[in-house]
Structures are given as structure tokens and as C-alpha cells.
Amino acid sequence: MLARLVCLLAVLSASGTAAASAAWVDDSIYVPIRASASPGGRILHRGIKSGTRIEFLGFEGDWAKIRYGDIEGYIGKQYLSQTPTAEILLERAQKASEAAKAEAAKLRTQLAELKGERDALAEQSSELKNSLNARSNELEQLQEVASDPIRLDQANRRLNEELSLLRSELDQVKGENVMLRNNNTSQQWITGVAILLLGLVAGIIMRSRSGRRRNSGWAN
Numbered sequence: 001m002l003a004r005l006v007c008l009l010a011v012l013s014a015s016g017t018a019a020a021s022a023a024w025v026d027d028s029i030y031v032p033i034r035a036s037a038s039p040g041g042r043i044l045h046r047g048i049k050s051g052t053r054i055e056f057l058g059f060e061g062d063w064a065k066i067r068y069g070d071i072e073g074y075i076g077k078q079y080l081s082q083t084p085t086a087e088i089l090l091e092r093a094q095k096a097s098e099a100a101k102a103e104a105a106k107l108r109t110q111l112a113e114l115k116g117e118r119d120a121l122a123e124q125s126s127e128l129k130n131s132l133n134a135r136s137n138e139l140e141q142l143q144e145v146a147s148d149p150i151r152l153d154q155a156n157r158r159l160n161e162e163l164s165l166l167r168s169e170l171d172q173v174k175g176e177n178v179m180l181r182n183n184n185t186s187q188q189w190i191t192g193v194a195i196l197l198l199g200l201v202a203g204i205i206m207r208s209r210s211g212r213r214r215n216s217g218w219a220n
Contacts, residue, residue, distance in 0.1 A: 037063035
């Protein structure tokens, strides 16, 4: 019988332990505001929640004089704290964390934009460097030519000779064009005179034939 009782108690104890779980005591309390600094003072406000911001006016024994909105009264000084509650601090920390995350996201976006601008500027800088190098090479060539008067004079002479040859060829072409025009005009005159002469000869021949026919007709 005793053994059975011990076993039953062990089972009950095990079941009770298995059913237990963690829990927390709620630290939210409501403190009434009284008209005087005594437990029997008239209640001006049924209770302000812990963590509420109030205006502290001073201590009177174990009581603290406060102002909450338009109400001035007393609460036990054990309920008064110079720092916000843990709940308020946690809420502030969460808001600060969210603000920091938003700011970090904004900064990441700005950083990506700045990197894009940096890459574009680097590309433009490379193009400008290439253009500058090309201009520098051209300038060096010009300086090299300008620093050699003999080569510059020879180059000018060649250009003048080529220019003279081009002018001569142009004059020759102009003369040939004039001759061709004159030849064309002469040929036109010759052709016209030949046609006129042929017409006269044809007329004479036709008149002589008609005269012969008349004479033969009279003879018959």
C-alpha cells in the first residue's frame, strides 16, 4: 500500500512539473493622484499608468507633488522615477533602430548612385586622357615640323610647284575647250554652206531638165 502511494505521488509530481511554463509579471501599474500628501487624501485622478511623463514639483515627506495636465496633486514617491521605464526605453530603441535601418537603406542607395557616377566619370576621364594624348602627339608633330625651317621651306616649295602645275593644266584645258568650241562653230558654218550649195546645184539641175522637156515637146 505504501509503495502504491509513493508511485502515485511521483506520477502527480511529474505531471505537475511537465505542465509548468515560464511567465512574467506585468509591470504596468496605475497610480492615483491625491489632493493631499496622505493616503486618505481625495483622489483627483483614478490612476496614471506607469511610464507616463509628468511634471515634478517637489517632495513632501514620502509624497511627491506633481502636475499632470491641468491636475496638481500627490503620488507616493516610490512610484516616481527620474528615468523612463524599460518599456519606453525599448520602444525608443526600436524606433531608433528602425530609423537607423531606413537611413542605412537610404545611404546604400546614395552609395550605389555615387558609384555609378564615379564609374561614368572614370570612363569620361579615360576618354579625355586618350583625346589629350592624341592632341599631344599632333602638337609634337607640328612642333617638329615648325622647328625644321628647311623641311618647312621644302614643303612650301612643293606646294607652290604643284599649284603651278595645276594652274597650267587648268589653262591648257580652258584653251582646248575654246578650240573645241571654235571647231564646232566652223563645222556648223561649213555644213550650212555645203547644204546651201547643194540646194543651188539641185535647183539648177531641175531647171535644166525642165527646159529640155519643153524643147522636146515643141519639136514634136
